[in-house]
Amino acid sequence: MSAVPNLERLSTASSGNALELRGVSRLFGALAALSDVTLSVRPGERRAVLGSNGAGKTTLFNCVTGDFSPSSGVIRFFGEDVTAFPPHERIRRGLRRTYQISSLFTGLTVIDNVYLACRGVSRNRFSLRRPRRDDTLQHAAESLVDAVHLTAVKDRLVGELAYGQQRQLEIALALSGAPRFILFDEPAAGLSPTERADLVQILTSLPAHIGYIIIEHDMDVALRVVESVTMMHNGRIFKEGRPDEIESDPEVQELYLGGGHG
Amino acid sequence: MALAEPRFAIATPRSREGLAEVIARQGTGFWVVAALLVVMPLIASPFWLVQILAYAMILGMIALSLMFLAGYGGIVSLIQMTVAAFAAYLVAIFGDSAITQISLKWPWWTAVPVAILLATLFGTLGGALSVRTEGIYTIMITLAIGSAFYYLTLQNYTIFNGFSGFNGVMPPVFLGIDWGGTVPFYYLTLGCAALAYGVVVYVSRAPFGLALQGTRDNPRRMAALGFDVVAHRIAAYAFAAVIAAFAGVLLVWYQRQVSPGTGGVGPVVDMLIIAVVGGLSRPIGPFIGALVYVLLRTFALDLLDWVGFEGKRYQLLIGFGFLVIVLFSPDGLIGIWQRLRERYRKSREAQDAQMRTGGGAP
């Protein structure tokens, strides 16, 4: 019984993908939000997922993180079959995500939000002792807050922050600990031009071993920070390629760039 | 000595938020109440010391454990009174009581730790059973566990001695002090209640408590940060059960008896009322709620007689008070107090501002 999955695990580990989806589908009643999605991303690879509203992009993320389980298919993270894992087990293995609609702890301060994120991927999650001020996690949290330019408001309650600041915080939470692969769900939506520039700077200055997938409607942001693009429509992948190939593809222009997003 | 020194240097909390800092942050109100409680035996009669204050602090501890789960974890668990009653029974069973054919007569320093340990285990298991439910379903399942325990104690004679339970459960004599005496028992209860209060305040800002508040506000995000939400909630049940178990030991020493009624549906619901009336947002709330409850229970009779109602109906008064408070302040008495203070502060500020502009005008 146990020898088979082990062999399988070894064989996929040697293929060396950070993320691998095989025939992943997700149904909501009769609606197939994802159908038969097969996708692989190398470690350190940066990729955009583009597609019109309702294409299934967020559902794809939810299946990868385990927020929803797929109706069928297999998901591997660095060679390990994580399809049946609860979300926290996937996160502890180095997966991170941001949410399209900010999902923060509005009753806690900015620094406490980030501190929680750092705690979640550390040991001693159950610690009954208050952290020292020179606690390493506290330091990590402070520097993450700094990285997203929120130091000035670090002791404010998150509920009182401006929209753009909440989006920045959303990103800080996904950078906590030692991420190996990050899923960004429309991180630029609703940001001002300066905040967008900051975002591009944060993404491009991530260590090279950290790969990510970014869902982004803004082509200016998306195509500047990735090396490959996956196009989705009606729950299916219909094109993959380099940013320049995608940009000049007539079918893509017809379906996506021409259609309703302006 | 030479060996111990470097270790001591490492162990010194350099900038961990120390007890001293926490204490320094307390306002004058805290110090007045603390001082008053300490010198209370000089002022108050034995009746007030034990029947009112000590009893209120014991009930306050049980309600505090409920507040910890509800306020920080968003878990409305009615199992806390049952945990306390279970601990009370175990003290009577392992220790000494008038029911000599059942009580094992262990010394208190074995009986009490074992009672607390088993009651904590019981609270944790009850938590594990109900942890996957939410809101009204948690209330239902914990209430079901509570009534199951009630009927077990009522119908089982070999261990729980059925309807009559155990009487003659005496507080221990230790260090030459009879802890059942009025003043020692008052200080024992005060010490336990203060400790429980302090620990809850402290833990609420420690990683465990912070994460618990995270699971209350946004469990899905907590999982996406690497937290095992279910495990965290079960740990919260365990933590709350320890407090309730300690309170249960004090309760059996206070009443000197324990019977099925100790953990009946009445007390179970009363505990919820105490916590809600006091306020679920801060750990002091349950103690205020418990004091009000005990005062009403004790004096409602006279009060109602005086107004011309039948005195036996004190439950009616408690119920009515509950209704009024919940209707006017969802955050209980604590909420009313905070709003009054806020209003006072605002009017002061307005006055100050007026004086400044008035004084500045030529």
Ligand SMILES: Nc1ncnc2c1ncn2[C@@H]1O[C@H](COP(=O)(O)OP(=O)(O)OP(=O)(O)O)[C@@H](O)[C@H]1O
């Ligand atoms: N929890 C859910 N229950 C029912 N249907 C859902 C659920 N989540 C998504 N859907 C449906 O699945 C389809 C894909 O949704 P999804 O959110 O993945 O799209 P998307 O590509 O992220 O779109 P957008 O660009 O608007 O964010 C939509 O038709 C949506 O209505």
Ligand SMILES: [Mg+2]
């Ligand atoms: Mg989406």
